[in-house]
Amino acid sequence: MRKRLLTLLVSSVVGLSLVACGASGANAASQVAKETATSSEELDTVRVAIMTNGASHWYAVIGDKEGIFEKHGIKVEISEFAAGVNTVDAVVTGQADFGNLADYAAVNRIGNTKENTNLVIVDRISTSEGSANGGLYVSDDIKSVEDLAGQPFATQPGTVWDFWVAKTYEYANISENDQKIVEVDSGASAVALQTTGDVKAQWASGTNGTKLEEAGFSTILTLDDLGLYTDAYYVSTSDYVSANPEVVKRWIEAQKETAEWIESNPEKAAEDFEAATGQTKEQFLSDLKSTKLVADFTKETIEHLNGIKDWAVAGGRFDDYNFLDYTDLTALKEVYPESVTVD
Secondary structure, eight states, X not given: OHHHHHHHHHHHHHHHHHHHTTOOHHHHXXXXXHHHHHHHOOOEEEEEXXXXXXXXXHHHHHHHHTTHHHHTTEEEEEEEXXXXXXXXXXXXXXXXXXXXXXXXXXHHHHHHHGGGOOEEEEEEEEEOTTSOOOEEEEOTTOOSGGGGTTSEEEEOTTSHHHHHHHHHHHHHTOOGGGOEEEEOSSHHHHHHHHHHTSOOEEEEOHHHHHHHHHTTOEEEEETGGXXXXXXXXXXXXXXXXXXXXXXXXXXXXXXXXXXXXXXXXXXXXXXXXXHHHOOOHHHHHHXXXXXXXXXXXXXXXXXXXXXXXXXXXXXXXXXXXXGGGGBOOHHHHHHOGGGBOOO
């Protein structure tokens, strides 16, 4: 009797378990197996080096917060740097799988290391074309671009700032002998130096532009006046891309989905970013207005890069090269073929 009672109790427990799962027999077993497989599935870790408050920072923080990277099987590990060139240093030294570079920085970095680099651009991530651009913030004693002669002008070496400063001097027709360039390690450092008078001019936008305006500085020139805009790109290495083709494809898919989500939900995106970084919603939304988020590499993209490269080559900064030799658009072409319009 005791054996029979025990058998009945076990049968009842099993039956109740199947009912609780909402299934019976083979269907229940299948459901349990599926849930176990899902819970044990591991995400691919992608290490991304980002520039503080730039588009790559938005992608990493908001894409992670909204579960978009996880949806695409990716766990993001973020390393934060003051400038794009620093993110590429992290890629080169094996500390990151992806970094980001603005157009001139990419052209210059490749131009000066082309014989000994495995860096490749995998896609364009943002552009300021057609949007409100950065301004040249100056001290009160500078009334025109000609007044920049002999005055300390801030730049971050190797970054797009170098390009903007050089183009400003060209625009103002200021000779090299009258140029006084002050090298800084970050935009925050430049802002601090301008408030003390050690710097009299600098290009700025976004958070740094706001800080300068609050300190009483105004602009006398915009990038639009110089006919300039800025593109930014994700950069990796040929070794990583060839070894992880599926991860790269999912990375780009997550990037595009995040871009579309931010565009559709700007207020929530601003809240996510503020919670993670402390940057105000107002500042994020202001920066977003001057930035178009993309996932592409078009004919216009390479023409833009070649224009910068040709200018640098003409100035003797490095020898000419084919920029497309330092791209790997395979993954981008596979997931979004219409977004690639170069051969």
